[in-house]
Amino acid sequence: xxxxxxxxxxxxxxxxxxxxxxxxxARIGQPGTWLTAEQRVAIAAEARHARNCSMCxxxxxxxxxxxxxxxxxxxxxxxAVWTDIIHRIIAxxxxxxxxxxxxxxxxxxxxxxxxxLVGVVVCTVGIDTFCRGIGIDxxxxxxxxxxxxxxxxxxxxxxxxxxxxxxxxxxxGPLQKEFYPGGPPSAAHIRRALTYVPATARNFWDMANxxxxxxMQMRDFDTEYRAINHAQIELVAGRVSSLxxxxx
Numbered sequence: 164x165x166x167x168x169x170x171x172x173x174x175x176x177x178x179x180x181x182x183x184x185x186x187x188x189a190r191i192g193q194p195g196t197w198l199t200a201e202q203r204v205a206i207a208a209e210a211r212h213a214r215n216c217s218m219c220x221x222x223x224x225x226x227x228x229x230x231x232x233x234x235x236x237x238x239x240x241x242x243a244v245w246t247d248i249i250h251r252i253i254a255x256x257x258x259x260x261x262x263x264x265x266x267x268x269x270x271x272x273x274x275x276x277x278x279x280l281v282g283v284v285v286c287t288v289g290i291d292t293f294c295r296g297i298g299i300d301x302x303x304x305x306x307x308x309x310x311x312x313x314x315x316x317x318x319x320x321x322x323x324x325x326x327x328x329x330x331x332x333x334x335x336g337p338l339q340k341e342f343y344p345g346g347p348p349s350a351a352h353i354r355r356a357l358t359y360v361p362a363t364a365r366n367f368w369d370m371a372n373x374x375x376x377x378x379m380q381m382r383d384f385d386t387e388y389r390a391i392n393h394a395q396i397e398l399v400a401g402r403v404s405s406l407x408x409x410x411x
Contacts, residue, residue: 165192165305167290173298183373184293187286187366192305196315196362197275198283200307205240206280207287207304209249212238219254228258244271245280252284257408264326274327275316275360282363289370317361330358341365349378375400 167185169176191207194200213219216236222228228251237246244267251259268277291301319334332343332350342358343350357364368377375381376396380388389396404410 165303167294167302169297169299171299176297179373180293183369184290187370188290188302189305190366191283191286193308194310194312195279195283196360197273197312198279199312200310202241203279203283204304204307205238206245206249206283209238209241209246210253210284210287211291211301212236213250213253216250216254219250222251223255228255229260229263242271248272248277248280249284252281253288257410261326275314278327278357278360279363282357282360282367286366286370289374293374315361317358320359321355324352324355328359329355330361342368345378345382351378354378 165188167188169181191203192200193203195203198206213235218231218233218235221231221233225231235246235250237250241249248267251263264277268274272280294301317330317338319331319336319339320328321331322328330338330342332339332347332355338358338361342354342361342364357367376388380386381393384393387393391399
């Protein structure tokens with residue numbers, strides 16, 4: 164139950180995608196760093212459910228997303244704070260603000276849980292969108308595996324860059340070498356975004372590097388790694404970013 168396969172795809176799917184995306188999907192059903200497998204699967208389910216939330220439509224259309232009050236259409240499997248976070252990420256991520264985050268975290272979710280929640284949401288959205296794009300149904304949710312979360316807090320954190328701590332690229336260590344292989348110049352904000360929970364960052368980049376390119380490939384303009392070239396990839400990416408109001 165809940166495995167991802169591409170046998171029914173009407174278009175060819177690269178071998179590396181066929182290997183990576185099922186791996187990323189399966190991890191949603193496994194115990195995380197701070198969240199149980201049951202919580203992770205429930206987050207993925209709520210992320211899907213949020214697409215049809217009537218309150219989220221109001222939020223998206225409102226002059227201020229924080230002027231809309233009421234209750235989300237939800238599955239009632241997660242705390243209300245978690246549900247609101249998931250729905251706002253799905254419906255209107257471009258207008259999330261620091262004051263909103265500062266209100267939400269003390270109200271029922273830790274920084275580490277928030278990072279892991281975001282990681283599950285973005286992997287769910289990424290895989291569902293890819294499946295829709297190639298003309299197949301999104302996979303069933305994975306079954307929640309038994310086991311406890313395995314807490315991990317990395318050392319050498321920067322607490323000034325973002326709303327949550329991120330791995331500081333100006334210290335040497337195995338995690339820095341893993342996530343910033345080109346040293347500090349390779350530590351773009353998006354590369355640092357989920358590093359407070361390394362396993363979450365790792366799972367995201369397992370997906371993103373496969374669907375897009377890894378950082379070193381992006382800067383290698385002498386080699387084309389995909390069926391379209393760098394300029395064409397950036398044209399598509401820029402257009403999608405504009406439509407989604409992704410302005411990082």
